[in-house]
Amino acid sequence: MGSDRLSNNLRRLRFENGQMTQQQLADKVGVTRQTIIAIEAGKYAPSLPLAFRIAQTFGVPIEQVFQYDEQES
Amino acid sequence: MNQTKAESWLYFIIGLACFLIPGSVAVFIVYDQGVSFAPVFMFAGIVIWFGLFWLFPFIEKKVRKGQKKVSFDERDQLIHKKSVMAGYVVLWLYFVAVCVVAWCTVGPRGSISVNVMPLTLLGGLVIFTTVNGLASVIQYGRESKGEKS
Numbered sequence: 001m002g003s004d005r006l007s008n009n010l011r012r013l014r015f016e017n018g019q020m021t022q023q024q025l026a027d028k029v030g031v032t033r034q035t036i037i038a039i040e041a042g043k044y045a046p047s048l049p050l051a052f053r054i055a056q057t058f059g060v061p062i063e064q065v066f067q068y069d070e071q072e073s
Numbered sequence: 074m075n076q077t078k079a080e081s082w083l084y085f086i087i088g089l090a091c092f093l094i095p096g097s098v099a100v101f102i103v104y105d106q107g108v109s110f111a112p113v114f115m116f117a118g119i120v121i122w123f124g125l126f127w128l129f130p131f132i133e134k135k136v137r138k139g140q141k142k143v144s145f146d147e148r149d150q151l152i153h154k155k156s157v158m159a160g161y162v163v164l165w166l167y168f169v170a171v172c173v174v175a176w177c178t179v180g181p182r183g184s185i186s187v188n189v190m191p192l193t194l195l196g197g198l199v200i201f202t203t204v205n206g207l208a209s210v211i212q213y214g215r216e217s218k219g220e221k222s
Contacts, residue, residue, distance in 0.1 A: 031146040038148060047147055 005069045010040045013058045013065060029053040085206025152212045160205035167200050168193075 014020040022036045029036075029050060038044035039054075046054070055062040171193050179185055 026143070030143055032143055032149070035146050035148040044148055050147060 006045050007042065007067045007069065008039065008065055009067075010036070010054070010065065013060070017058055025054070025057065028057045082206070082210055085203065085210055152209055155212060156205045156208035159208040160201040163204040164197050164201045167197055171196075 010025075014022070014025060022040070023033045026033045026036045030053070031050065035044065035046075039046055051062055051066055055065045058065065175185060175189070
């Protein structure tokens with residue numbers, strides 16, 4: 001379910017936004033805390049709508065939250 | 074523990090119990106009393122199975138409609154989808170295995186009791202229930218490693 005090529009700055013962004021907890025972020029984007037944990041750990045690649053909702057929550061473009069590594073094989 | 078993960082455990086354990094306990098009783102009755110209990114048992118099994126997998130989540134969803142907290146999201150949906158697929162694959166393999174075993178046991182010109190059919194179907198439901206629950210539990214277990222707040 002995860003993607004080795006997809007990395008994210010979720011943890012950093014949470015702490016930069018008033019030390020937001022995983023539960024608070026989960027409530028804001030409408031998922032469970034376990035899903036946020038899985039995304040942060042790179043074990044789950046979120047759907048596009050969810051990725052956009054997360055980016056909107058932090059008020060940043062989606063590429064600042066998620067990065068796709070093209071170099072990795 | 075995630076609520077959906079807890080539900081998977083519940084389905085796995087209760088699902089097994091729902092079939093194994095009445096199953097043991099049915100086998101005991103068949104051998105002790107000499108009655109053909111298979112069709113009744115199959116009907117009861119199917120009712121329990123539908124109750125467990127379709128009615129219970131439906132009622133639960135209705136009850137929780139007013140609650141704001143999210144308990145089932147896209148990741149749970151994906152896990153559920155994969156678990157159901159795993160259940161169906163194993164179910165299909167089980168039916169193939171049953172056919173092969175029956176053919177090997179009684180031979181191409183042999184015959185088997187009609188009671189074998191409902192019991193085979195019920196066995197399929199047990200296998201589906203178990204594999205579905207187990208696959209969910211494995212996926213949640215694997216995903217939950219290294220949980221931090």
